[in-house]
Amino acid sequence: MYILGMESSCDETSAAVVEMADGVRRIRSNIIASQIETHRLYGGVVPEIASRAHIEAVTRITEEALAAAGVSLREIGAVAVTSHPGLIGALLVGVNFAKSLAYANRIPLIAVNHIHAHVAAAYLSVPDLKPPFLALVVSGGHTAFYHVTDDTTYLEIGGTRDDAAGEAFDKLGRVIGLPYPGGAALDQLAYEGDKTAVPLPTPALSGDEIALSFSGIKTAALNYLNGAAQKGTPVNRADVAASYTARIVEAIVKKTDLALRQSGLPTLVLAGGVAANSHLRTALESLCRRRGVHLAMPERSLCGDNGAMVAAAGYFEYLKGNFANTSLNASALDDPAAAV
Numbered sequence: 001m002y003i004l005g006m007e008s009s010c011d012e013t014s015a016a017v018v019e020m021a022d023g024v025r026r027i028r029s030n031i032i033a034s035q036i037e038t039h040r041l042y043g044g045v046v047p048e049i050a051s052r053a054h055i056e057a058v059t060r061i062t063e064e065a066l067a068a069a070g071v072s073l074r075e076i077g078a079v080a081v082t083s084h085p086g087l088i089g090a091l092l093v094g095v096n097f098a099k100s101l102a103y104a105n106r107i108p109l110i111a112v113n114h115i116h117a118h119v120a121a122a123y124l125s126v127p128d129l130k131p132p133f134l135a136l137v138v139s140g141g142h143t144a145f146y147h148v149t150d151d152t153t154y155l156e157i158g159g160t161r162d163d164a165a166g167e168a169f170d171k172l173g174r175v176i177g178l179p180y181p182g183g184a185a186l187d188q189l190a191y192e193g194d195k196t197a198v199p200l201p202t203p204a205l206s207g208d209e210i211a212l213s214f215s216g217i218k219t220a221a222l223n224y225l226n227g228a229a230q231k232g233t234p235v236n237r238a239d240v241a242a243s244y245t246a247r248i249v250e251a252i253v254k255k256t257d258l259a260l261r262q263s264g265l266p267t268l269v270l271a272g273g274v275a276a277n278s279h280l281r282t283a284l285e286s287l288c289r290r291r292g293v294h295l296a297m298p299e300r301s302l303c304g305d306n307g308a309m310v311a312a313a314g315y316f317e318y319l320k321g322n323f324a325n326t327s328l329n330a331s332a333l334d335d336p337a338a339a340v
C-alpha cells in the first residue's frame with residue numbers, strides 16, 4: 001500500500017509517499033522544505049515564523065511528493081501525520097492539512113508520534129529490522145532510550161534529565177560562531193581538534209541509572225570560553241569542538257552500554273537528527289561490535305525530520321487498526337494521553 005507521510009513538528013515541512021507491505025519498504029518520494037535559512041537570522045527556531053512557513057509550503061510540498069512518486073491521491077491507502085510532540089503551532093498546520101485531505105478524499109487518517117517516527121526511519125534503511133530492540137533517539141528536542149517491544153509499543157527506560165544532545169551541540173555551535181544549527185558543522189570541526197585539550201565534565205550521571213545531563217557540560221564550555229575572553233587568551237575552536245563532542249559521545253556510549261546490558265536486547269536502533277553525527281555513529285558501531293549487538297541506523301539523509309519516517313511509523317499503526325478521525329488534535333507533549 002502507499003502511505004502519504006506528513007511532518008511539520010519543527011522547522012521542516014515534509015511530505016512523502018512510501019510503499020509498505022509485507023517485505024516491501026520503498027520510499028517513492030520524500031520532499032523536504034527546510035526553514036533553516038529563515039531561522040538562521042535568529043540563531044534558533046522562532047515558533048510563530050515556523051507555523052507561517054509551514055502554511056505557505058504544505059500544499060506545494062504535498063503536490064510535489066505525489067507527483068515525484070507518480071502516485072495519485074486515489075491510490076493513497078492512508079495519510080499519516082505527526083501529531084505530537086513538537087511546536088504546537090507548527091504541528092497544527094500539518095494535522096489540519098492531513099485531516100482535511102483525508103476527510104475530503106475518504107482516506108484513513110493516522111496520528112504518528114514524532115519520536116516513534118524517527119525510530120521508524122530505521123525500518124526503511126534496514127529492511128529486516130524487527131522488535132524487540134533498544135532504541136536511542138538523539139535529536140534537537142530529545143535524548144532518550146526506549147525498550148521497543150513491538151512495532152508500536154515504546155517503553156522509555158531512561159534519558160536526559162535536562163537538555164537534549166542536539167540542543168547542547170547547537171548551543172556550542174552558536175557561541176563559537178558556527179552557522180545555525182551548529183550540530184553538523186561541529187561534527188566536522190571536531191576532526192581538526194585535540195579531544196583531550198579542554199577539560200569538560202562528562203554528561204553521564206554516575207551509578208546504575210540510564211541518565212544523562214547535558215546542562216553541566218554546556219555551562220562548563222561557556223565558562224571556559226568566557227574565561228579565555230576575559231583573560232584575552234586565544235581559544236582553539238577545534239579543540240573545544242573535539243573535547244565537547246568526545247565527552248558527549250563517551251557519555252552516550254556509556255549509558256547505551258548500560259541499557260544494553262540491563263535490557264539484554266539483541267539490537268540497537270540509533271535514530272534522530274543527532275544520529276547523523278559521525279563520531280557517535282562510529283563509537284556506537286564499535287560498542288555494538290564489542291558486545292555482539294546488531295546496530296541498525298537510518299541512513300544519514302533519513303536522520304533529520306522527514307515525511308518518509310512518518311509514513312513508515314504510520315504503516316505499523318495502520319496494521320494495528322489505530323486510526324484517527326476529524327477530532328484529532330495536535331499536542332506539544334511526548335505523551336498527551338498521560339497528561340489527561
Ligand code: KG4
Nearest residue numbers: 139140141166181183273274276277304305
Ligand atoms: O531530529 P531533528 O531533525 O529535529 C528534532 O526532532 O529535534 O534533530 C535536529 C538536531 C539539531 O540539533 C541538529 O544540530 C542536530 O540534529 N544534528 C547534528 C548533526 N546533524 C544534525 N548534531 C550533531 N552532528 C550532526 N552531524
Ligand code: ZN
Nearest residue numbers: 139273304305
Ligand atoms: Zn525530529
